[in-house]
Amino acid sequence: MTIMRSELKDAIQEIINIGLGKAAAMLNKLLKNHILLEIPQVTIIPFSEVTREFGLMHLTPVSAVRLCFKGSINGVSSLVFPPDSASKLVDLLVGEENFSEDMDGIKIGTLSEVGNIILNSVMASFSNTLETRLIYTIPAYIEGDISAILRLEVERDALVISAKTRFTVESQEIEGEIFLLFELGSFDILSRAVDAAINS
């Protein structure tokens, strides 16, 4: 199982990386700024330990776009920003004065679309590789505690796969994390993922 796990991690890392690459290209165009992506960190942990993965981030309120998916795999993908980065990103995209703190319509609309671009790209890559059809919710914008964003209907001790990638918009000091969390589905799907990764 240990070997399986490490192979699985590699596969997932690669799947996410492909999706992120496309998303970054699109954001590049939109922001006219270079975007740096870190290599995704993939861990397989009990659901109850997920919040710890976020380190300090779970202590402060965050701005996030959240996209849930269901089907052969259930999970949630999310784009998470510290509030000041969220505001800077909106300023950069919309060119508005800093209107920060409040849940402004502009902020919500803009971040929803940015989240949509990134998360759709990641999810497309994910579902294509797994050759499975997923059903998605409409992306939602959330502000608040990180645990609200990571909410998933699984047992506390169920194993989940957590993948997160840090990205920064160069020269603007904007940073965020892309987060993908899903339950370990059937062995069948997992082996398909590994196969896909090995054969690619």
Add this chain to the structure above:
Amino acid sequence: MGNISDSNETGMAIVDNLPLGVLVLSSDFRVVYWNSLLEEWTSIQRHEIVGEPLARRFPHLSDPLYLERIAPVFDGGPSAVFSSQLHSFFIPVALPNGEKQIQHTTVTPLVCREVTYAMVSIQDVTDLTRLARNSRELHFKALQEIEERKRIEVQLRLSSSFFASTSEGIFVTDANGVILSVNPAFEQITGFSSVEAVGNTPRMLNSGKHDKAFYADIWRSIFQDGLWKGEIWDKRKNGEIYPQIMTISAIRDENGFIRQFAALLSDITERKMMEEELRYLSMRDGLTSLFNRRTFDEELENEWRRALRSPAPFSLIMIDIDFFKKFNDTYGHQNGDLCLRGVANVIASSARRPGDLTARYGGEEFAVILPNTPAVDAVSIAEHIRRDVEGLAYPHETSKAWGVVTVSVGVGTVFPERGKSQEDVVRLADTALYTAKKEGKNRVASHDESVKEHH
């Protein structure tokens, strides 16, 4: 493809009645459905566009930014969102005011008989955006107002510390001239306390020294120029009248109406006294305190001109100390100075009417201007002077005749009229003085030319 609209009449009726622009695309980006709100917005009828590639009518949608995000939807990917902030005009719709409708667009997969279509729903958020923008502007304005208030507060704090600590008196009145506040310097200068001044009007300071026209002028320049600055005499609480420099300015509100007046006052009593002192010094002879020669010349001219307007005999007395050079040689210059002072005192006390002027004319020569004085009176004054100097009994050994200091006095009198000048009276008095000297000194001689022509 065409049967998507027939497949579910009720469903289509619902979509037609939604407050959303809705269109459905097949995976080749052709329009398979176009709802009635879109017909209304674009004036493109359903039958005109169904079956056509969407990009034929709306070329901007062939940009990869749109295509690459919509394409995954046909593979069952998640919905794509085109926000009103980043992609405001999915299907451009012109509004009556010339602006474009602002849209929030969602592209979702729509599976129908195992074929995946993309349903594009467009929400008109023009009003919402405008509302948001307005509220943001209001928010911004409120912030600006708060900033402005803070700025004013800082200014007020600054000016109130200036108000409290400056040596210039300040009072502020309302538009009716009722005093609203005064500063400590005002209290000190005027003697009126804040309690006494507030509620009163500046008329409490009226010295009575200026006429109505003076105050009318002040008000005129305040209303015309917003400011008056000048010297004014006011009255302190103790009744003392004092001069001050005053600046009065009108404080107008943003509509230009005068709301308050502010006055700055500085007591210039001391300055005035200094000025007066300097003026006095500049006119006087340092040794004897009589008027000096320059002032004598000016005043003689002034008095002469005055005399020409109301003619009356005009006299001038010239006095010279007898054997003064010898006195100096015998008793020294210090005693010489004392002697000059003593004689000057006698002369000064001899002429006491306004207009009379006593001056040191030269080294040991003195003069008295006596306007409106006939020769007989002038000679009498001259005689008093001669006698009083002799009465001083300053010893003078080398003055062989008398043994004391004496003076010779010449009196000239003329009748001022055209063709004569003040020089004539000087010449006459000079000549008379010469006569007095020649006839033995310590005596008065007189030349009266006022009688010959006028009696």
